[in-house]
Amino acid sequence: MKQTGNEFSKDEMIALEHLRKLRLPGMASAFEEQLRDPNADLKTFTQRFCQIIDQEWVTRYDKKFKKYLKQANLRFPTADLDDTIHDPARQLDVESITKLNTCSWIDEGRDLLITGKSSSGKTYLCCALAISALRQLKTVRYFKASRLIGMLADARLNQQYFDVLDSLSKYDLLVIDDFGLMTLDLDQCRDLFEVIDSRDGRKSTAVISQLPVQDWFDLFQENTYADACLTRLTDKRRSYRLVMNGRNMRDLE
Numbered sequence: 001m002k003q004t005g006n007e008f009s010k011d012e013m014i015a016l017e018h019l020r021k022l023r024l025p026g027m028a029s030a031f032e033e034q035l036r037d038p039n040a041d042l043k044t045f046t047q048r049f050c051q052i053i054d055q056e057w058v059t060r061y062d063k064k065f066k067k068y069l070k071q072a073n074l075r076f077p078t079a080d081l082d083d084t085i086h087d088p089a090r091q092l093d094v095e096s097i098t099k100l101n102t103c104s105w106i107d108e109g110r111d112l113l114i115t116g117k118s119s120s121g122k123t124y125l126c127c128a129l130a131i132s133a134l135r136q137l138k139t140v141r142y143f144k145a146s147r148l149i150g151m152l153a154d155a156r157l158n159q160q161y162f163d164v165l166d167s168l169s170k171y172d173l174l175v176i177d178d179f180g181l182m183t184l185d186l187d188q189c190r191d192l193f194e195v196i197d198s199r200d201g202r203k204s205t206a207v208i209s210q211l212p213v214q215d216w217f218d219l220f221q222e223n224t225y226a227d228a229c230l231t232r233l234t235d236k237r238r239s240y241r242l243v244m245n246g247r248n249m250r251d252l253e
Helices: 010-021 025-036 045-072 094-100 122-135 145-157 161-168 186-199 213-219 223-234
Strands: 111-116 140-144 173-177 204-209 239-244
Touching (some): 025 045, 094 122, 111 223, 122 140, 122 173, 122 204, 140 145, 145 161, 145 186, 161 186, 186 204, 213 223
Parallel strands (some): 111 239, 140 173, 173 204
């Protein structure tokens, strides 16, 4: 017999308490909802049990996704692939973007280079792809290039350099934004190389820049590191490219 209000049977109260103590809040919530539903008995035991399990899965998934999203530190944490990608004025390779949104390239440890003029939506698009990865519970971290370089310099001074490199090597997707706004001295060249090399062929890196790829070499003050970094990033067998030189997205605001 269904209970009304907060009047659950002793066995039901014990079951709810045990679920909460076992840290199964989704199952507890779904079970309590069923206890309050006068029509719950119209479903089979299997249907009701599956509903309880599904609610626990959704609760845990949402909690983990929110944790990963916060850790990613994305510039646009609510970005998505909206209808504007189909706007002809944006001159986007929609077919490639749609395929990239499946995140299979991240499963394969391949890289993505996004270039194009300022305000064409490069960062927003990359954040949307990153959120798709997060929804698959892949780990992501976003940095502006200057912030990443500065963090590595600080880590060296504080004798935490290798710990920081190790943490950067583990993200499924590392996003480096605004690459090309500064030239790289010898130490900075070495730092960027260490980051790229630690991920090469295993984890994916997305680089966003206003400069076309062919101009990246001149950013490095040390040619050996320029060759080493760009050979890894620009290998057409291991990286994808998107060029965005269409409509200024700020015109839509």
